[in-house]
Amino acid sequence: MPGSVRARAAAGATAVVALALIAAGTAVLLVLRGNLQGQAGLQAEVAAREVAAQIATGTPYDRLDLPDGDEHPVVVTDEDGRVLAVGDDVRAVDGRPVGGARTGAGHAGSGRSAAAADDAADDNDDARGPRPGEVDDDAHQSDGTADVDGTVADYRFAAVEAEDGRGEKATVRAGSALAPERAAVGSVRDAMLIGLPLLLVVVAGVTWLVTRRALRPVEGIRAEMAAITASTDLSRRVPEPAARDEIARLARTTNETLAALEASVERQRRFVADASHELRSPIASLRTQLEVGAAHPELLDVPGAVADTVRLQRLAADLLLLARLDAGERPAGGRRVDLAALVREETAQRGGDRVPVRVGPSEGLEVAGSRSQLGRVLGNLLDNAQRHAASSVEVAVVRDGAWAVLRVEDDGPGVPAAERERIFERFVRLDDARARDDGGAGLGLAIARDVAVRHGGSLAVREGAVFELRLPVAG
Structure with a gap:
């Protein structure tokens, strides 16, 4: 399914791996190419320095031991760019013919007099480059082409300057073929192009299988939920995997x-x-x-x-x-209710009750909420206390930190500890309450607790027959 989680996970993983492999492969090819080019340049420099060392020691140009042109094409030129020596079978470098170089010219072939050479040697004391009988430490590398025995190819060239004992300068330019480097890079690239699709297929398949196995419990949960919805049997449960994931x-x-x-x-x-x-x-x-x-x-x-x-x-x-x-109805916000005043109003309406209600110490504490609903809570608590009291009921309002506490206490038998939570359930009346009930349906305490919770407070039974309503103080 194209829209399934498995398909999206497999496609996403494959795309991420593909991008990572392409980036890594490109980096590998660039590094490999750079290393091979550097190696070719080093080989060219070594070949150039070997020839330059011969020149510095005074070896005549026609007697230079030059490497084979197929291995390292070499061209030796003077300061004016005239070719002094050239390797075997080397016909052109960078498109410039070099096949007309004179052989056996020796030092006299340079066309300069001995006096001029002596003057040049004196000038070299202040000029840059090698001193007489030395090879320059610097080598300039560049890419170019060479025609060796009619075959034109790309090479990495290294140019090194040398000066013989007579003060004559020569530049030795030797090349190293780039064909092996390009062949190696091409082989690695071809291997990557072949292996990358195969690896992506493996990644997609493994991701599909792993995701399928990982989501198998989800399918079980979905199927069980569908069965529960169809049967409306809420006693059924979905299977729980053993793994803690x-x-x-x-x-x-x-x-x-x-x-x-x-x-x-x-x-x-x-x-x-x-x-x-x-x-x-x-x-x-x-x-x-x-x-x-x-x-x-x-x-x-x-x-x-x-x-x-x-x-x-x-x-x-x-x-x-x-x-x-x-239904989630909550009291209207922004209204404040004085609990002490609410107690006075409620008790004033109960002058003719069977058991009188006495108002204990009460502080003027304000809470936020609905006056009618809080009055309903107080009325229900007083009704409950009067049904069970023997002779007296007392109500008080005190402060406990950030809480306003309304206590209703009677001198009845109290609520057993095992029943102190059950009495707040709907339509629940204890046997004693049922025997003395005057028509209540067992909803008063349930309503009182729900209203207390909706006001951010709580309602509980403490020791004996003390009902305690706790509400946050306004402001």
Whole structure:
């Protein structure tokens, strides 16, 4: 598949390797060419210095021991550019014929008198270059062509100056063929051109196989997720590879997500079932009372019908608030609520309750959030405390560092340690609470904790029967 990860990985790896090999191959060829050219230049310089050494020792030009023209073409010229000696079979250098050089001319063939030579020797004391009987330390190298026995080829030339004992200067130019260097470079280049495609094919194939094997668990995860989606069976899990790599972590994270999703769906199912159960009783009671009242008006229990209606209204409001909280609704920002003032307002409305509420020491602490939702939390906590209290309920607001703490405490039996988290689940009522319940559906504490979390705080049960709401202090 052209769009598959395997294909893209193989193509990408092949392209990267191809670029790397091309760059490395080019560098190798350049280095090889430079080394071979340097070697050719060194051979040419050695040949030129051997001839120059003969000239410096006074060997006549017609008796110079020159190398074969096929190996190192040599041309000896004077300061005026006239050819003094030339190697065997060398006909031209850089397109200039050299075949007319005189042989056996000796030093007299230079055309200069002995006096002139003596004057030149005196002038050389101040001139640059070699002294009489010496060879210049510097050698000038260049590329050129030479015609040896009718065959023109490229050479690397080295030019060295020498001066004999009479003060006559000569330049020896010797060449070394570049054909072996070019043949070596061409052989390496051809080998690279043949090996590069083969190597790229191997890289692409290995990358394809390795990627295929590495992604095989991903395909297993995808197939299992597709099966879970088709069957809606959230109890199934994707296979987890034994290796501790990214794919194994992906599989574990996927299973954790499935577990959380399964728990959420199961919680929603229980919520719907419990809500239906809680709604069924007051609706059935209200319907029965209305039917009896329709048939026998004198038997209609109006207070009971009103109580059932109020219970339905409260339950509907609780379910609506839970639905909004589950949808991620958060309190409007920028509003501040004074907890102490909220406590005073709520307790002032409870003058006729079964158990009176006493307000303990309270500081004027402000928190950011929704006044109505925080008032709902306080009301639910006070309702819960009054249902279980024996004779008193106390509420206080204190500061604990950056937190505002609202405590509601009653003198009831308290909550068992094993049940201190369970009571915050929805539709959960302990046996004692169920026996003394006045119509609650077990949603008050669940709503209180959800609202606390949405406000960036927490709600927990401490030792005994102390409910502690912690909220960050505003500002």
